Amino acid sequence: MTNTVSRLDWxxxxxxxxxxxxxxxxxxxxxxxxxxxxDPAAPFLDLLAAxxxxxxxxxxxxxxxxxxxxxxxxxxxxxxxxDLLAGQDLREVSLIGFSLGGWIAxxxxxxxxxxxxxxxxxxxxxxxxxxxxxxxxPDIFALPSQEVARLQYHDPTRAVVDYTVLSNDALTVLAxxxxxxxxxxxxxxxxxxxxxxxxxxINVPTLLLWGASDRFITHSYYGAAYRDxxxxxxxxxxxxxxxxxxxxxxxxxxxxxxxxxxxxxxT
Amino acid sequence: xxxxxxxxxxxxxxxxxxxxxxxxxxxxxxYYDPKLGADLYHRYIDEWVIAEDLGLELMVNEHHxxxxxxxxxxxxxxxxxxxxxxxxxxxxxxxxxxxxxEPVRVAEEMAMVDVYSRGRLEVGFVRGVPYEISAGNxxxxxxxxxxxxxxxLILKAWTSHDGPFNWEGKYFHHRQVxxxxxxxxxxxxxxxxxxxxxxxxxxxxERGYVVACFLTGFQGTKxxxxxxxxxxxxxxxxxxxxxxxxxxxxxxxxxxDAEGYAGARKLMWYVESNKVPLQFTNPPGYQxxxxxxxxxxxxxxxxxxxxxxxxERFMENGLVFAGNPDSVYRQxxxxxxxxxxxxxxxxxxxxxxxxxxxxxxxxxxxxxEVYPRLKELDSGGIP
Numbered sequence: 235m236t237n238t239v240s241r242l243d244w245x246x247x248x249x250x251x252x253x254x255x256x257x258x259x260x261x262x263x264x265x266x267x268x269x270x271x272x273d274p275a276a277p278f279l280d281l282l283a284a285x286x287x288x289x290x291x292x293x294x295x296x297x298x299x300x301x302x303x304x305x306x307x308x309x310x311x312x313x314x315x316x317d318l319l320a321g322q323d324l325r326e327v328s329l330i331g332f333s334l335g336g337w338i339a340x341x342x343x344x345x346x347x348x349x350x351x352x353x354x355x356x357x358x359x360x361x362x363x364x365x366x367x368x369x370x371x372p373d374i375f376a377l378p379s380q381e382v383a384r385l386q387y388h389d390p391t392r393a394v395v396d397y398t399v400l401s402n403d404a405l406t407v408l409a410x411x412x413x414x415x416x417x418x419x420x421x422x423x424x425x426x427x428x429x430x431x432x433x434x435x436i437n438v439p440t441l442l443l444w445g446a447s448d449r450f451i452t453h454s455y456y457g458a459a460y461r462d463x464x465x466x467x468x469x470x471x472x473x474x475x476x477x478x479x480x481x482x483x484x485x486x487x488x489x490x491x492x493x494x495x496x497x498x499x500x501t
Numbered sequence: 502x503x504x505x506x507x508x509x510x511x512x513x514x515x516x517x518x519x520x521x522x523x524x525x526x527x528x529x530x531x532y533y534d535p536k537l538g539a540d541l542y543h544r545y546i547d548e549w550v551i552a553e554d555l556g557l558e559l560m561v562n563e564h565h566x567x568x569x570x571x572x573x574x575x576x577x578x579x580x581x582x583x584x585x586x587x588x589x590x591x592x593x594x595x596x597x598x599x600x601x602x603e604p605v606r607v608a609e610e611m612a613m614v615d616v617y618s619r620g621r622l623e624v625g626f627v628r629g630v631p632y633e634i635s636a637g638n639x640x641x642x643x644x645x646x647x648x649x650x651x652x653x654l655i656l657k658a659w660t661s662h663d664g665p666f667n668w669e670g671k672y673f674h675h676r677q678v679x680x681x682x683x684x685x686x687x688x689x690x691x692x693x694x695x696x697x698x699x700x701x702x703x704x705x706x707e708r709g710y711v712v713a714c715f716l717t718g719f720q721g722t723k724x725x726x727x728x729x730x731x732x733x734x735x736x737x738x739x740x741x742x743x744x745x746x747x748x749x750x751x752x753x754x755x756x757x758d759a760e761g762y763a764g765a766r767k768l769m770w771y772v773e774s775n776k777v778p779l780q781f782t783n784p785p786g787y788q789x790x791x792x793x794x795x796x797x798x799x800x801x802x803x804x805x806x807x808x809x810x811x812x813e814r815f816m817e818n819g820l821v822f823a824g825n826p827d828s829v830y831r832q833x834x835x836x837x838x839x840x841x842x843x844x845x846x847x848x849x850x851x852x853x854x855x856x857x858x859x860x861x862x863x864x865x866x867x868x869x870e871v872y873p874r875l876k877e878l879d880s881g882g883i884p
Contacts, residue, residue: 306643375634375780375784375785376526376635376780376781377780378778378779378780379779379780397797397798398798398799400797402794405794405797405798406790406794408797409785409790409793409794409797410790412785412786412793413642413785413786413790413793415785416640416641416642416784416785416786417640417642417643417786420640420641420642421638421639421640
């Protein structure tokens with residue numbers, strides 16, 4: 235994969251400092267990572283950069299982005315990234331969000347789609363589907379890590395991390411990602427009770443992508459609820475992938491994205 | 502030095518630990534027999550009353566969703582003791598104010614106990630242990646920020662006497678705050694705060710409160726107390742009296758060393774039984790990032806002690822004081838001298854399978870044979 239532009243950069247949005255991976259050229263593809271953080275070496279980023287200019291910030295508290303005094307909710311992040319789009323004057327943006335990042339993307343889109351061309355939500359959390367006594371989303375903070383891996387990965391061995399071989403910097407990023415996930419997702423747990431009733435406002439073509447082996451939030455239940463709430467949204471399933479299809483099946487994932495982007499604006 | 506008796510009111514009558522994953526958070530309460538539990542409550546309260554008769558001060562604490570501690574509402578036990586006793590100081594250590602949704606309610610509870618104990622209350626504020634996160638139903642990140650805002654609101658509620666005020670903070674909103682009763686002690690009951698990190702110790706020092714360390718051993722305790730003293734010096738304030746420092750340990754005094762160790766081995770149930778899986782011991786954001794990184798590399802220091810607790814190692818590290826009266830005295834003095842002195846010894850004098858008679862015997866020997874010698878230490882401003 236040849237990249238004409240590839241750099242790790244910093245952006246400041248109304249005083250909030252963000253570490254940003256920027257890669258490729260052409261139409262704007264903004265990528266919002268999930269609770270797993272942003273790995274600048276992840277193969278899907280290069281694959282995606284063949285189809286546009288990828289802009290992938292680390293949310294405040296994740297990666298190396300500092301904590302921000304003014305940002306502690308998903309709502310804050312949604313406004314932050316709408317400000318980022320405006321500040322960089324990005325237009326006709328293809329917005330991709332993964333899991334927690336999919337939730338941010340959905341919150342952005344219900345506020346304003348002025349700068350969006352297309353929306354791709356990859357196994358997004360963010361909505362409440364079931365009743366008050368059933369969690370839609372298993373509590374990752376109350377489960378053993380092996381069980382979380384079994385729920386989230388087609389191949390759970392991929393989730394095993396040998397801490398002893400990681401650098402202090404890598405361990406720090408892991409600890410920060412985990413802490414920031416708790417900050418944004420603790421309560422209400424991984425959702426906004428009001429989001430589902432607002433999703434009808436999304437008026438750009440929307441693709442929901444889901445790993446067939448996602449046992450954390452399933453495509454047939456949670457994915458279908460999301461699809462039904464967004465006008466005209468389509469739900470596609472990627473085989474042999476769990477909750478993070480861009481990690482387990484990067485080529486298949488980018489292939490779906492490319493196809494969707496090539497469809498052009500639907501009305 | 503003042504000595505305080507406390508018990509966690511444990512429910513120790515559990516099946517083999519192989520039968521359950523965790524003694525905290527998830528242990529089904531079908532294992533709790535309320536009839537046996539009622540007997541235990543009455544027994545533990547009797548022991549506090551006996552402790553008062555022996556001249557000891559009294560301490561209670563609070564934990565949730567755990568068989569190790571059946572005081573999910575510390576102020577209730579405190580309220581009972583305020584009525585059942587007449588002269589002992591009453592310390593609640595403490596109110597987990599980062600987890601309580603309504604600080605004003607905490608201010609009311611404490612003011613109420615202070616009034617009907619006729620000013621014998623000492624109010625502790627604690628952050629709460631990591632496994633309380635689920636029960637406390639509050640996120641583990643930015644806890645100390647919330648803790649200090651709750652503290653500020655409680656202090657203002659205690660000390661405002663001219664009608665209501667309003668509070669619109671980052672974490673708490675409250676209208677028309679105007680508590681009845683107001684505290685008996687003026688301007689408010691003495692405040693205690695537990696500290697595990699130097700950062701907390703500095704903040705407690707700035708306010709001049711009592712800082713308390715629980716089972717932190719020689720090195721950990723020394724770090725906290727030194728940080729407190731240094732911070733006072735930095736601020737140009739006088740050297741804090743010994744009554745600003747408290748240390749909590751498991752203590753059992755026997756007639757002989759052998760009897761003392763036997764009692765202490767029973768107290769060790771408190772640490773030995775603490776079977777808790779990683780997801781509850783290490784919630785995200787509870788520890789500073791650097792500490793979390795060290796934990797990923799493999800735990801070290803005092804945490805290792807708790808993974809494989811033995812009486813010998815706990816005694817070596819100053820978490821248990823046990824033996825005959827002379828031995829117990831020497832061990833306490835060793836800790837006292839190592840950490841620059843402390844004015845309060847918080848004694849976990851009952852735990853697990855230590856029966857009523859054994860508990861009382863240990864307390865009596867301590868009160869008669871050890872305590873008088875400790876009282877002779879410079880008590881640094883204790884009235």
